[in-house]
Amino acid sequence: MLQTRQEPIADDRKILVIEDSRTFSLALRQFLEAETGLPVTTCGSLKDLSELIVAAPGAYAIAVVDLNLPDAPRGEALDWTVTHGIPSVVFTATFDLATRGRIMEREVIDYVLKDNELALPNLVGTVKRALDNRNTRILVVDDTRTTRKVLARMLAIQQYAVVEAGSGQEALAMLDANPDIQLVVSDYYMPDMDGFELARRIRRLHPKVRLLGISSSTDRKTSAGFLKAGAHDFVSRPFVLEELQCRIASNVETLAQLKQLQDLAARDFLTGLFNRRHFFENGRRLVDEARAMGVPVSIAILDIDHFKRLNDRHGHDGGDKALMAVARSLSASAERGFNLLARFGGEEFAILFPGADLDEAVRLCDGIRETIARESQALGDEALALTVSLGVAEIGPDDELDASLNRADRALYSAKQKGRNRVDTAAA
Known part of the structure; x- marks a missing residue:
């Protein structure tokens, strides 16, 4: 989706x-x-x-x-x-x-x-x-229903969203059907596959999911087996409730920190928008999904008009303020629904419009252009009116994202040649 x-x-x-x-x-x-x-x-x-x-x-x-x-x-x-x-x-x-x-x-x-x-x-x-735990979905895997329910109840008290599976195969099916599952808590003994095998499969098929193993086995090597199979943590039964809570909380915190690092890597430092790398990594997937659903998809390149002149007059601090003002306006008007918005570098931004054909994308871009033109940015004692130019191209059934981006870039050049503060389209 x-x-x-x-x-x-x-x-x-x-x-x-x-x-x-x-x-x-x-x-x-x-x-x-x-x-x-x-x-x-x-x-x-x-x-x-x-x-x-x-x-x-x-x-x-x-x-x-x-x-x-x-x-x-x-x-x-x-x-x-x-x-x-x-x-x-x-x-x-x-x-x-x-x-x-x-x-x-x-x-x-x-x-x-x-x-x-x-x-x-x-x-x-x-x-x-x-409060944040409600955004974390945890899968509890245990073939003994009573034991599974006790553990699920403990997690629910901690406000986690909990789902359950009674076997390894059911757990894998749950992970396929629920991509928002972030943590699996699994017993070792199960009829179809043991916890080691489940850990190996999760590590291979769902590498971003963390796994905590649980076992009542007296064999001290069980914990090592879980960890070597790909689990991130292990607790022995009978466990101290607070220890289990702390270990789960620690794994959830690690997930949050990893997500924060991934988000920082995907964001432009100045504007907070996605960066060029994230746009290409996720844009191709969005284009493929749009095609699979049989809906059109278009792409636009936006450029701030006379940005070099603005930088020369107001310095880089003034240029940064203009970039942030445009970014805020774009976030409010373009970063909605399934659209993908990114700063490409300098004064250039890109927008992917899944579900929009060329005419619809032009209409959306014209609205973006008008919104930015209506707003003014205070630079020192001066209220500066910013304008932008946009080039738009529809991505055809066999078009590559890079080639479509180049066509939108040529349309942007045409818009600037025709006087700026306008939207132009690429030839098919």
């Missing part, structure tokens, strides 16, 4: 903070709203909490719960949030093994201790991770 990226899951709900210290509650509210973008509702007692939940059931995406309140000294506030289905993070100054047991048996996301100066940022980080 013609989709270049997965959009994050939107949530219009609130964060609920239950904390009796007004000073700490205010600081936490400001920190959470700044870091998550979600509104925060605060209360300082079990009475206020019960009234809020009854008045607006389903309004809260996550709760931060102080374990000990004046009218709820034994974690009664946590009972309220958990009973009403609100994912909860516990924040407590009182902690021992008995308290830990009471917290964990209530199926909370995590607990954070009020024991050092990093407590507040640690708490906010825990909330952010839990």
